[in-house]
Amino acid sequence: MVRNRVWKWVGFGLGGIAVLAVSALAVFYFASQAIIARHYESPASNLRAANDLAAAARGRHFATVFGCADCHRHNLQGGFIPDFGISSRNLTRLAAKFSDRDFDRAVRYGLRPEGTSVSEYMPSDSFQYVADSDMDDIVAYLRSLKPAGEDIAFPTYGFQARIALLKGDAHMDRFWFSWQKPAMDLGPRYARGRQLAMAACGECHMTALTGAPALVPPPRPPDLSLVASYQRADFIRLMRTGKAAGNRELPLMSAAARARFSHFTDPEIGALYDYLTARGRKLTGASR
Ligand code: HEC
Ligand code: HEC
Numbered sequence: 001m002v003r004n005r006v007w008k009w010v011g012f013g014l015g016g017i018a019v020l021a022v023s024a025l026a027v028f029y030f031a032s033q034a035i036i037a038r039h040y041e042s043p044a045s046n047l048r049a050a051n052d053l054a055a056a057a058r059g060r061h062f063a064t065v066f067g068c069a070d071c072h073r074h075n076l077q078g079g080f081i082p083d084f085g086i087s088s089r090n091l092t093r094l095a096a097k098f099s100d101r102d103f104d105r106a107v108r109y110g111l112r113p114e115g116t117s118v119s120e121y122m123p124s125d126s127f128q129y130v131a132d133s134d135m136d137d138i139v140a141y142l143r144s145l146k147p148a149g150e151d152i153a154f155p156t157y158g159f160q161a162r163i164a165l166l167k168g169d170a171h172m173d174r175f176w177f178s179w180q181k182p183a184m185d186l187g188p189r190y191a192r193g194r195q196l197a198m199a200a201c202g203e204c205h206m207t208a209l210t211g212a213p214a215l216v217p218p219p220r221p222p223d224l225s226l227v228a229s230y231q232r233a234d235f236i237r238l239m240r241t242g243k244a245a246g247n248r249e250l251p252l253m254s255a256a257a258r259a260r261f262s263h264f265t266d267p268e269i270g271a272l273y274d275y276l277t278a279r280g281r282k283l284t285g286a287s288r
Helices: 002-036 054-065 100-109 130-144 159-166 174-175 189-205 222-231 232-241 253-261 266-284
Strands: 079-081 086-088
Touching: 002 159, 054 130, 100 130, 130 189, 189 222, 189 266, 222 266, 232 253
Parallel strands: none
Antiparallel strands: 079 086
């Protein structure tokens, strides 16, 4: 008799624990889902890509220097990125589903067509500063590609990824929009260099070019005012070969330069150097 009663209470206890566990899981799921499925106001986009070869050729250039061809692979068919643990998408396949404006919203606003944020590994928070005409060219290039390779769906979030989102160790890309500020404006003479720096360097150095905040794990990109201490020839060498002043190989920057920035044109590197040194001198008060 007594034994039966004990088992009854053990049963109630276990049932209670099960109910608690299920409720905790439900709270965990809904809290993380609220971050993942949060809707953002979709901005109007007027982008309509030109349908000509010259635009597509320019777009191919920008897809290289802005790193689309790095993360989405040289053929833009996407693939698994081991450093991130997720896959980039097949842009040649996406072209059948995405309007020009969908592409614009994904790249410059970090929003999927239904209004949720892309993952933080797609650096739209920095691409928000890609110039209208450069964005036109990029979409013209995407439209010129033949659909090929496997379609890749957008990433889903497993248990650990959801824990990281809830703990604030990981974010959706829209989170970073509130951290990204425009870089110092030095007028029209420096406009192109400033805008290229925000769009191409802002992913790691922040669009204000002030360097990554402490919440980004090392190696930490510095404030780009240090370019003021670079000779022009040394800066060109860093962009073209990845070797920093003093012939140093850098843990991350060197590879980024070789994959992306070595493809900048001479005038683009010149514009970057002019702007970054002018900004650096202004900030450090130097008068070189
Ligand atoms: C640092 C790596 C990286 C770079 C650089 C990058 N992407 Fe992505 N991109 C990703 C990853 C990873 C995804 C998949 C994540 C997601 O969709 O949430 C993605 C997703 C996308 C999507 C799909 C968004 C959606 O609605 O699912 C488009 C479109 C896209 N990228 C275009 C571009 C273009 C164009 C460029 C260059 C201007 C570019 N990407 C540069 C990593 C990158
Ligand atoms: C993918 C991330 C990434 C991008 C994009 C990036 N950088 Fe860097 N950069 C770094 C990191 C990280 C460092 C610190 C050194 C290291 O660990 O590689 C760095 C260091 C530097 C340095 C210091 C070199 C020295 O003398 O020590 C300069 C200058 C620099 N970056 C310029 C640029 C410019 C200009 C751009 C844009 C055209 C750019 N970076 C884009 C990640 C990046």
